[in-house]
Structures are given as structure tokens and as C-alpha cells.
Amino acid sequence: MADDPQRNFRSAYYEKVGFRGVEEKKSLEILLKDNPLDLEKLSTFSQRFPLPSMYRIHVWKVLLGVLPPHSDSHSLVGGYRKEQYQDIVESLENDENEDFLAIARAMEEIVDDPVDCYWLIKCFINQFHNKFGDSLPHLPKSLEHYLSLEEPRLLNHLRSIGALPQLPYSLWFKRCFAGCLPESSLQRVWDKVISGSCKILVFVALEILLSYKIMLIGNTRPEGVVKFLCNIPQENTEAIVSKAIDLWQKYCGNPNHAV
CATH class of the missing domain: 1.10.472.80 (Ypt/Rab-GAP domain of gyp1p, domain 3)
Known part of the structure; x- marks a missing residue:
């Protein structure tokens, strides 16, 4: 990723999709405390609200099933998991899967961190289909x-x-x-x-x-x-x-x- 602020893809994108507020902090804390592995609720929450950065890693790990209940949200989990995009793929039509995977592969070449990559892909796909699907x-x-x-x-x-x-x-x-x-x-x-x-x-x-x-x-x-x-x-x-x-x-x- 280039350091030029005019072409800082991630910084501009985070701002665009709303990763800057903490209004949903209490709602997310209650959700995680109530049932940290309720994937359906977590997926619904992450689609409805922009997540503060301190919680994106936590939700990403829970969605992957690599974070045990009540564990430290800042604990490190190594290794690449292909399942990290499963919740996105399931929301698409069958004929859209290959298009999504092509975008995901390209984003992986742009963004080094797998957590950043997951959220960028998820929000990019959601915005693209919701805003431009009819066009x-x-x-x-x-x-x-x-x-x-x-x-x-x-x-x-x-x-x-x-x-x-x-x-x-x-x-x-x-x-x-x-x-x-x-x-x-x-x-x-x-x-x-x-x-x-x-x-x-x-x-x-x-x-x-x-x-x-x-x-x-x-x-x-x-x-x-x-x-x-x-x-x-x-x-x-x-x-x-x-x-x-x-x-x-x-x-x-x-x-x-x-x-």
C-alpha cells in the first residue's frame, strides 16, 4: 500500500464506510456478553452497524470460530483461514460467488492484514450490491x-x-x-x-x-x-x-x- 495520503485506500475507505464512531459499543458489548458465539446475531449486527475498530478483530475471530467464549479480544490468532469469507458468500446468489472471490483475491493483494481485508471486502461488497445493484x-x-x-x-x-x-x-x-x-x-x-x-x-x-x-x-x-x-x-x-x-x-x- 502506498504511503501517499491521496491514495491511501484503507484510510479513505474506513472513513467512507463509517469505522470511526463508537455509538454501537454498548449494543455490541451486550451481544458478546450474552452469547459470544451466536453467529447469526453477530452477522446481523455487523451488517447493520459500523463497528468501532477495537471490536472488529473480536467479531472477525468469533465469526471464524477461532475465538473461544469470553477470551481476550486482543489475543493473537495466527494462520490464514479460507472460511473467513463464508458469511459473505452465504449472502450472495450462487452466480455471484466467483465474482466475489475475484474481488476478494484482489483485495488480499492490496491489504496485508487479514482482519482489515475481511472488513474491507465485506463492506465493499455490501455497498456495491446495495447501491449499484440496479444499475x-x-x-x-x-x-x-x-x-x-x-x-x-x-x-x-x-x-x-x-x-x-x-x-x-x-x-x-x-x-x-x-x-x-x-x-x-x-x-x-x-x-x-x-x-x-x-x-x-x-x-x-x-x-x-x-x-x-x-x-x-x-x-x-x-x-x-x-x-x-x-x-x-x-x-x-x-x-x-x-x-x-x-x-x-x-x-x-x-x-x-x-x-
Whole structure:
């Protein structure tokens, strides 16, 4: 994680999702005292309220089943547990699991501490689905619209060879480019998503198409187009994201424009 305060992903995200107050302290203390291993209540509580940092480790360990009842909340528990995301996975539809796991793997590369990583993933997924769930199905059409303005020739080519409906929309929009962009570039995109704009995803996809338009226009097989777009070169992604942000600001104007 970079030390630059302008790109401190975790600090900005903690503030955004509300990890700063202690209003729920008494409620959580009562809950843990009453039944520390009541996973259903703990999961419900953690979804309804932002948790003060001193309790996030405790709840995370209890949810994993690695913290005995009435034990010290600051005791150390070593070792990585794949089960740490089970409660999140259970809240998703079956076809959303792979998208979630891709985001989780990318977040693990960004965030070193497993407790921080768990809460960041949980809140990112919750916010993304709750705030943008209704908008996601419309993003492919939005991409088509902006591509018609920026490069109609490329749009017509993709449409004529049958590649347009096969573009990797799930990778781009449902996974927020996890598995497509390297983590250094991904952080910049996710910063915009967290700040309230899922439409940045459209402009990143748009800039990818524009950056490789010569290669794409030269390809007459839709499967070749899709294969390339799922495995774009990694050395140019910083420039792609920077240009995508410029396009986003050009068309949306308001940095808080969400959809």
C-alpha cells in the first residue's frame, strides 16, 4: 500500500464506510456478553452497524470460530483461514460467488492484514450490491453509447463481427476489473467506486477499447477479441485508468455522479 495520503485506500475507505464512531459499543458489548458465539446475531449486527475498530478483530475471530467464549479480544490468532469469507458468500446468489472471490483475491493483494481485508471486502461488497445493484444491468448499454461518441467505427466493427454482446462485461462490471487490472491500477478505480460512482467502470472499459482499437479492428473473430480483452497487457494500465478518469470527468462532470 502506498504511503501517499491521496491514495491511501484503507484510510479513505474506513472513513467512507463509517469505522470511526463508537455509538454501537454498548449494543455490541451486550451481544458478546450474552452469547459470544451466536453467529447469526453477530452477522446481523455487523451488517447493520459500523463497528468501532477495537471490536472488529473480536467479531472477525468469533465469526471464524477461532475465538473461544469470553477470551481476550486482543489475543493473537495466527494462520490464514479460507472460511473467513463464508458469511459473505452465504449472502450472495450462487452466480455471484466467483465474482466475489475475484474481488476478494484482489483485495488480499492490496491489504496485508487479514482482519482489515475481511472488513474491507465485506463492506465493499455490501455497498456495491446495495447501491449499484440496479444499475449494473444498464452498464453495457452505457458503454455502447459512449463508444458511439468516441469511436463509432470500432463500435460498428464489434457489432458486425458479433463481438459486442460477448464482451467481458462480468469481468469489467460485476468484478470491478478484479483479475483484469493489476492492483496498483485497481485501487484507483475502486477509490471512485467507493466514493459513489459505478460509472467509472464504464469509462475504464471504454478506454481499454480505445487504447487497443487498432488491434481490435484488425481482429475478425469475436472469440479472439474476447480472449484479448480478458488478458490485456499489464504495462499500460496506469495510463488507461488516467485517461478513463479524464473521460469520466468529461462526460459526467460531477465527481459524485454515480450512474
